[in-house]
Amino acid sequence: MRCAGCVSAVEGALQAVPGVAAVSVNFADHSAQVKGIADPDALIKAVKEAGFDTAIMEGFEDPADQEAQEQQRFRDLMQKAAVAAAFGILLMVLEHFDWLPEIGSPTGQWFWPEAALFTLAIMAYSGWHFYSGAYKSLTLGQANMDTLIALGTGSAWIYSCVVIDYYSVLPSLAKHAYFEAAVIILAFINLGNALETLARGKTSTAIRQLIGLQPRTARVIRNGEDLDIAIEQVGLGETIRVRPGEKIPVDGVLIEGHSNVDESMLTGEPIPIEKTVGSEVVAGTMNQSGSFLFTATRIGRDTALAQIIKSVRQAQSSKPEIARLADKISSVFVPAVVAISVLTFISWYALGPDPSLGYAFVTSMTVLVIACPCALGLATPISVMVAVGRAAQSGILIRKGDALQSAGKITCLILDKTGTVTEGKPTVSTIEKWADYDEDTLLKFAASIESGSEHPLAASVLAAAEQRQIKLEKVTEFTAIAGHGVSAKINDQSVLFGNKALMDQQGVKFTRFDNKLEKLSALGQTPMLLAVDHKIVGVIAVSDPIKKDSASAVKALTDLGIRIIMVTGDNQITAHAIAKQAGIAEVRAQVLPQDKAAVVKALQQAGEIVGMVGDGINDAPALAQADVGFAIGTGTDVAIESADVVILQGSLLKVPEAIALSKATVVNIKQNLIGAFFYNTISIPVAAGLLYPLFGMLLNPMIAGLAMAMSSVTVVTNANRLRWTKLI
Numbered sequence: 001m002r003c004a005g006c007v008s009a010v011e012g013a014l015q016a017v018p019g020v021a022a023v024s025v026n027f028a029d030h031s032a033q034v035k036g037i038a039d040p041d042a043l044i045k046a047v048k049e050a051g052f053d054t055a056i057m058e059g060f061e062d063p064a065d066q067e068a069q070e071q072q073r074f075r076d077l078m079q080k081a082a083v084a085a086a087f088g089i090l091l092m093v094l095e096h097f098d099w100l101p102e103i104g105s106p107t108g109q110w111f112w113p114e115a116a117l118f119t120l121a122i123m124a125y126s127g128w129h130f131y132s133g134a135y136k137s138l139t140l141g142q143a144n145m146d147t148l149i150a151l152g153t154g155s156a157w158i159y160s161c162v163v164i165d166y167y168s169v170l171p172s173l174a175k176h177a178y179f180e181a182a183v184i185i186l187a188f189i190n191l192g193n194a195l196e197t198l199a200r201g202k203t204s205t206a207i208r209q210l211i212g213l214q215p216r217t218a219r220v221i222r223n224g225e226d227l228d229i230a231i232e233q234v235g236l237g238e239t240i241r242v243r244p245g246e247k248i249p250v251d252g253v254l255i256e257g258h259s260n261v262d263e264s265m266l267t268g269e270p271i272p273i274e275k276t277v278g279s280e281v282v283a284g285t286m287n288q289s290g291s292f293l294f295t296a297t298r299i300g301r302d303t304a305l306a307q308i309i310k311s312v313r314q315a316q317s318s319k320p321e322i323a324r325l326a327d328k329i330s331s332v333f334v335p336a337v338v339a340i341s342v343l344t345f346i347s348w349y350a351l352g353p354d355p356s357l358g359y360a361f362v363t364s365m366t367v368l369v370i371a372c373p374c375a376l377g378l379a380t381p382i383s384v385m386v387a388v389g390r391a392a393q394s395g396i397l398i399r400k401g402d403a404l405q406s407a408g409k410i411t412c413l414i415l416d417k418t419g420t421v422t423e424g425k426p427t428v429s430t431i432e433k434w435a436d437y438d439e440d441t442l443l444k445f446a447a448s449i450e451s452g453s454e455h456p457l458a459a460s461v462l463a464a465a466e467q468r469q470i471k472l473e474k475v476t477e478f479t480a481i482a483g484h485g486v487s488a489k490i491n492d493q494s495v496l497f498g499n500k501a502l503m504d505q506q507g508v509k510f511t512r513f514d515n516k517l518e519k520l521s522a523l524g525q526t527p528m529l530l531a532v533d534h535k536i537v538g539v540i541a542v543s544d545p546i547k548k549d550s551a552s553a554v555k556a557l558t559d560l561g562i563r564i565i566m567v568t569g570d571n572q573i574t575a576h577a578i579a580k581q582a583g584i585a586e587v588r589a590q591v592l593p594q595d596k597a598a599v600v601k602a603l604q605q606a607g608e609i610v611g612m613v614g615d616g617i618n619d620a621p622a623l624a625q626a627d628v629g630f631a632i633g634t635g636t637d638v639a640i641e642s643a644d645v646v647i648l649q650g651s652l653l654k655v656p657e658a659i660a661l662s663k664a665t666v667v668n669i670k671q672n673l674i675g676a677f678f679y680n681t682i683s684i685p686v687a688a689g690l691l692y693p694l695f696g697m698l699l700n701p702m703i704a705g706l707a708m709a710m711s712s713v714t715v716v717t718n719a720n721r722l723r724w725t726k727l728i
Contacts, residue, residue, distance in 0.1 A: 001052065007027045007377060008142070009050050009142050010025045010032060011025045011032075012050075014034055014046055014047065016046065017038045017039075017043055018042070019042075021035045021036035021037075022034075024317045027377045027381050029204060029316065029381075032047075040056050050140060051136030051137065066204070067201070073197050077191070077197065078191070078194045080125065080186070081126070081190035084122055084126035084127075084184065084187035085184065085187035087118070087119070087180075088180045088187060091115075091180035112177065113164060116161055116164060116179065119157060119160075119179040123157065123182060126183065130146045130186075130189075134146040134149070143334040144373070145334070147334055148334060148371055148373075149185075149186075151338070151341070152366075152368035152701070153183075153186055153369075154182075155361070155365050156178040156179070156701070178362075178365075178701070181700075181701045185701060188706040188708075188709045189705055189709045191709060192706075192708070192710055192712065195709075195713045196713050199716035200716055202720050202723070206312070206386075206389025206390060206392050207312055207392075209265075210305065210308060210309050210312065213283075214305060215247045215248075216231055217229060217249070218234050218250065219242070220239065220240050221238075221241060222238075234249065234296055234299050236298075238296050240294055240296060241293055242259075242287045242291065244288060245288070246286075246287050247286055248287060250283045250296045250299045250303055251298035251304055252281055252294040252295050252297045252298070254276065254293070254294045257291055257293060258274070258275060258290050259275050259292050260273065261273050261275050261281060261285050261287055261288065263282065263285045265286070266284060266308065266648060272288055275292070280297075281294050284303075284305040311397055312397070312398075315398045315400065315401045315404070316384060316388045316401075317381075318400065319381075320380065320402055320405040321402070322669055323380035323381070326380055326673055329376060330376050333371070333373045333376065333680075334373060337371040340684060340688065344689070345360045346360075347360075348360035348363050348364070359698070362698060362701065363687065365701050366687040366688075366701045367687045367688050369701055370683045370687040370699070370705075370708050371687075372676075372679065372680065372711045375675070375679060375711040375712050376673075376676045376677075376680070378672070378712055378716060379675075380673070383665055383672060384401060384404060387404055387661055387722050388401075390722060390723055394657060395649040395651070396658045397633075397645065397647075398644070399644060400644045400645075403645050404662055405662065405665070405666055406609075406644075407611065407628045407644075407661075408659060408662035408665075410609050410628060412565065412603050412608040413563070413610075413612075413613065414565050414566075414567050414596075414603075414611070415565070415567070415584070415613050416567060416612075416613060416615065417575065417578060418456055418544060418568070418615075419456070420613050420615065420652060421546055421547065421566060421584070422544040422545060422550075424544065425460075426459075426460040426542040426544040427460050427542060427544075428460055428463075428540060428541070428542050429541055430525060430541035431540050431541075432538055432539050433537065433538040435532075435535065442537065442538040442540065443461070443468065443470055443540070444473060445473070445490060445495055445532065445537075446461050446497050446528070446530055446540050447461050447464070447465035447472055448490055449475055449478070449487075449490065450486060451475065452475065452486075452488075453486055456544075457526065461528075461542070473490045473491060474490070475490055477489045482592060483569050483590075483594075484499055484505065485497050486498060487502075487506070495531070495532055497531075499527075499528060499529070499571065500529065502529075503531060506531075507534070508531045508534050508535070510529060513536060521573030521574040522573055524543065524545075524574060525543050526542050526574050527540075527541040546578060549651055549652060549653040550581075551581070552653055553653040553656055554582050554583045554584055554652075556653065557655065560660065564586065565584075567591050568589055569589075569590060571589060572589045575590075594621065596612075596614075596619060596621065597621040597622045597624070597625040609627050611626055611628045611629070612630065613632065613655055614630075619642075621642075623644075624642045629644045630658070631643030633647055653728075656727075660728050668718065672718055672719065675714065676711070676715060679711050686699055
């Protein structure tokens with residue numbers, strides 16, 4: 001594909017295939033995403049009938065192969081450009097020194113027909129890909145950039161042949177051949193395409209680096225022997241050995257040995273992670289110190305790395321709202337340029353000075369050559385491609401392309417407390433008995449009743465009981481009360497464990513303990529009351545420290561002009577204590593999980609553009625309701641459906657980075673679009689001769705060819721600036 005017209009042609013061809021629900025064609029990386037139940041062979045046939053080669057993407061192409069293909073394309077284009085330039089420059093030099101015979105002279109009568117044939121051969125070699133593309137689009141009733149190039153250079157050659165054949169009857173000032181213009185235009189355009197190929201290669205750096213993380217082989221243990229096999233042959237449940245300095249081939253769980261694993265290439269976390277028996281390991285990460293065995297739990301397209309690559313590709317192929325205007329203009333661009341060229345020819349021929357035919361031809365040809373639909377077609381997808389890639393390198397997985405535009409518009413950001421502002425790893429910090437029970441007995445009751453719960457606070461109580469080697473009791477009639485706590489029976493005793501709201505609901509009196517509860521809450525601890533047979537017997541408080549970068553993240557978000565609100569199910573005192581440590585001014589406490597979405601909706605109704613940061617599981621409704629949902633992941637949580645953006649390493653500081661990247665990307669896209677619009681708006685009238693009445697100037701068609709070639713290179717180069725733009 002060489003322009004936006006090609007994108008429209010491919011999209012139209014694919015949409016016409018039965019079973020296709022949606023199509024998104026990415027001009028930047030020449031790929032298409034198709035949703036539906038269509039037959040793959042039918043899709044391939046449709047694209048080929050539209051004039052393009054295609055294949056179904058199986059697995060991940062080797063980055064080395066991709067780079068080799070790009071280098072080969074670059075060399076081919078440079079070779080075509082060099083051949084055309086050499087012949088064109090030769091003609092220009094000969095003409096400059098008056099070493100060319102006059103067209104009508106005896107020598108000219110054999111020289112110029114030979115020159116015409118030689119020029120045609122050069123054009124066929126250096127421009128065949130343009131002419132064949134123009135022919136294919138014509139047979140489909142469409143027009144694209146190839147059409148403009150073919151018309152521009154073809155008309156130069158045809159006009160020159162007319163001059164040779166009808167030299168004696170043409171006005172003297174119109175007796176000029178433009179063979180050098182035809183080939184020099186092709187030289188410049190091929191040069192521009194070659195440079196664009198190099199620049200586009202840089203935009204794909206991120207996705208190639210991700211693909212390059214995948215090892216090609218794995219060392220599996222079969223029948224007691226170590227065998228090196230292709231990664232595609234690894235089966236679920238197989239045992240794999242990894243030695244120091246080797247990449248982990250698939251996802252799995254460690255079953256023997258221990259080591260430190262560098263996961264920075266996926267999550268951005270610079271500190272190696274210790275892995276022991278039971279730890280998860282992820283494909284593409286680097287084993288550092290020890291040798292270990294692990295069992296494969298996810299292989300092929302199901303690994304975390306494969307899911308990340310899939311999400312990045314899908315996001316890169318998406319079209320944000322800002323791209324729609326460019327798509328509409330691109331769809332009518334080429335026919336409009338052809339119409340302007342014809343109008344230019346008629347105007348100059350009817351109203352221009354002598355030789356009006358010569359002026360009409362030169363200006364109409366220049367209009368065809370200088371117009372560039374490529375710059376318009378590339379303006380949005382190339383910036384999206386670079387931005388999504390940069391985000392992935394930083395451990396920010398943009399799952400939905402619209403989020404790249406929407407995140408920069410956020411005015412209010414809601415932060416869940418547990419696991420977002422805090423570490424999400426609460427530990428028991430206080431145990432106080434208020435009846436004839438010792439600490440171990442309190443912990444036994446609490447841990448027994450919480451053994452059926454999946455809440456993070458329950459895990460902390462169970463961990464404390466395990467540490468003290470406390471044997472748990474059998475629990476019956478277990479009931480979890482969302483946002484409040486749990487109830488059950490232990491040895492025929494009614495047991496309640498939870499917050500004050502639970503005790504209120506169950507009619508248990510606790511007012512005489514309020515002062516103690518407030519003191520614990522003021523320390524940032526979360527107190528949970530334990531009642532046996534409707535009598536308070538003690539309190540167990542847990543602490544969940546804030547993340548080391550939470551305060552920095554909140555400051556960065558505030559500096560971006562965003563209103564920050566922390567929402568939690570915790571009590572007011574604990575919530576405000578944690579918020580104060582993180583520098584958060586607004587707090588909504590005692591909000592049940594199911595009510596968080598209502599908080600988001602209320603803010604939206606008040607005119608806020610709301611972002612939500614949560615864990616992607618308990619916060620799924622709120623993440624879905626938000627204009628942009630950020631899920632705090634762990635390096636393997638890459639398919640959180642409710643999230644628009646997944647923060648792989650769990651750092652809150654990545655949220656302001658993502659928002660800043662969104663703002664920078666939108667600015668970059670606008671720069672590209674404005675530049676492309678400005679270029680075509682100014683260049684086409686200038687090419688048509690707008691400056692001639694004022695300054696007696698006409699644009700040389702060869703300069704027009706160079707300008708057209710460089711316009712798309714400029715867009716790609718500007719998009720690549722996103723790779724180094726400082727975010728926060």
